[in-house]
Amino acid sequence: MGAVVPALRDKSESVSVVAPARLHLGFLDMNGDLGRVFGSLGLALCGVETRLTVWRAPEVTAGGPSNERALRFARSLLSAYRLECGAHLELESAIPEHAGLGSGTQLALAVSAALIRLFGREDDLGSLALISERGARSGIGLGAFEQGGFLVDGGRAGHTKVPPIICRLSFPEAWRVILILDGERDGLSGEGERAAFEKLPPMAPGISDYLCRLALMQVLPALVEHDLSSFGRAIAAIQAVVGDYFAECQGGRYTSPVVAKAFDWFKLRGVEGVGQSSWGPTGFAVVESATKAAELVQEASSLVSAKRLRFKVCRGRNEGAQVQVNQRARHVG
Numbered sequence: 001m002g003a004v005v006p007a008l009r010d011k012s013e014s015v016s017v018v019a020p021a022r023l024h025l026g027f028l029d030m031n032g033d034l035g036r037v038f039g040s041l042g043l044a045l046c047g048v049e050t051r052l053t054v055w056r057a058p059e060v061t062a063g064g065p066s067n068e069r070a071l072r073f074a075r076s077l078l079s080a081y082r083l084e085c086g087a088h089l090e091l092e093s094a095i096p097e098h099a100g101l102g103s104g105t106q107l108a109l110a111v112s113a114a115l116i117r118l119f120g121r122e123d124d125l126g127s128l129a130l131i132s133e134r135g136a137r138s139g140i141g142l143g144a145f146e147q148g149g150f151l152v153d154g155g156r157a158g159h160t161k162v163p164p165i166i167c168r169l170s171f172p173e174a175w176r177v178i179l180i181l182d183g184e185r186d187g188l189s190g191e192g193e194r195a196a197f198e199k200l201p202p203m204a205p206g207i208s209d210y211l212c213r214l215a216l217m218q219v220l221p222a223l224v225e226h227d228l229s230s231f232g233r234a235i236a237a238i239q240a241v242v243g244d245y246f247a248e249c250q251g252g253r254y255t256s257p258v259v260a261k262a263f264d265w266f267k268l269r270g271v272e273g274v275g276q277s278s279w280g281p282t283g284f285a286v287v288e289s290a291t292k293a294a295e296l297v298q299e300a301s302s303l304v305s306a307k308r309l310r311f312k313v314c315r316g317r318n319e320g321a322q323v324q325v326n327q328r329a330r331h332v333g
Helices: 067-080 103-118 125-131 140-146 190-199 205-224 228-245 257-268 290-301
Strands: 014-029 038-056 060-063 087-093 150-153 165-169 176-182 273-276 283-287 309-314 322-326
Touching: 014 103, 014 140, 014 205, 014 228, 038 103, 038 140, 038 176, 038 205, 038 309, 060 067, 067 087, 067 103, 067 125, 087 103, 103 125, 103 140, 103 322, 125 140, 140 150, 140 165, 150 205, 165 205, 176 257, 176 290, 205 228, 228 273, 228 283, 257 273, 257 283, 257 290, 257 309, 283 290, 290 309
Parallel strands: 060 087
Antiparallel strands: 014 038, 014 322, 038 087, 038 150, 150 165, 176 283, 176 309, 273 283
């Protein structure tokens, strides 16, 4: 199910967590005729993170970005463990919500992992994900929190609690991911996302077969061999197929028309690995180095058509979340 979060016994301490954003690069099998459905690819990122610290307090309170959402996760966790305890959650930063970067799962796991350690409980991350109702369709968020890297999950069968990570590879240190951010659009989430999945017809078996071949015979070997061109072409092919499958729900192959235009711009400059993370609107482009990424971002940012967009250069993150015990807690009041 996942790594066990150790308990914290000293009541004078606080706990800090840094949880990474992730790219969700597409589902592999939306047919399910083999008894498993979904299956997905993803990558943990450096540079876009949720950072929080929790300490004991008279009541359950939170401050900082995404504090209301953090409070909901905290109350669910405390209720599940029947802990009549107070705590303050201070968020230094939060992954942008509804942008396709895994904000909900990372926040839920960060809050839960911090609280159970603060109050001397032990549990595995999979159980924490279930308490906060994360990991219903994809295990990528849990995998990014637990171990980072480039991840493949095995989808969901009838007995599955959280889709298991079946492959984890290190992302090449030299490669960079350019995030393409559209702050004027939101990706689907919550009820809208559930309704979309209920509405979608089963994917044709031949399409699922093709996606799985791309993943197994191109994406993963290209990562091991640091072959950016093969990796980029395969990711772009997966993105095109998956984007077309979800097009009716998200208004086209990609959620943001402006991000889609940016993809065309990057392709004209030889960047093959482009696509959308999850429901978007965030897009990405994978390039060979920090120098190349900086050059492209500088040129793209000067375009009139790109004024609505923001660009951020990230490395792949080949480690999971950081959980740190602080020797002295601060107190509210």
